[in-house]
Amino acid sequence: MDKRGYILRGAMMTDISAIMAIEQLCFADDRFTKQQFAYLISHAKGWFYVIEYQNKIAGYISLLTNVRTHYLRIYSIAIHPEKRGMGLGQALLEQAFKTARENKIKTITLEVNICNRIAIILYKSNGFKAISIKTNYYHDGSDALYMQRHSTE
């Protein structure tokens, strides 16, 4: 266990129901299904981590590698609403940076809804730079901010 009281580990298939419960609470649209989580955990080219706090899964991060660009993409990150503001999201992001360094991946990318003020603050404070806007990116037609960061920053 980390000194801050959490455990960060690779996800297992048995974690899916807890991950889905967090997904329901965190996202109104564009939620992943059980099958998508199963694929992301077991077959996708990347990594899937969960963070446990007080013996319960409090959040997750899904990372994918882009075979063509060799970038690491933060595909999704979410923390249970009752466990926010405690540094858990930051810990998951730092795990993404560590994974990138260990695998010699230089660039980390992500898309975030342009209305998601808190996530954008989190990413900017971690060195991500806004690169472009992807219009009509989400199912409800809203736009995404595309951001990048170098893994050594």
Ligand SMILES: CC(C)(COP(=O)(O)OP(=O)(O)OC[C@H]1O[C@@H](n2cnc3c(N)ncnc32)[C@H](O)[C@@H]1OP(=O)(O)O)[C@@H](O)C(=O)NCCC(=O)NCCS
């Ligand atoms: C974005 C999210 C993952 C942040 O997780 P979290 O565990 O609450 O974040 P942390 O406690 O680690 O905070 C890290 C930093 O993020 C920023 N931040 C987090 N919550 C914030 C808030 N309510 N207001 C302003 N800044 C905030 C701060 O810079 C903070 O650093 P600080 O505590 O030193 O000020 C969480 O809010 C979440 O799950 N949101 C819903 C899902 C989502 O939007 N995912 C992103 C999709 S791209």
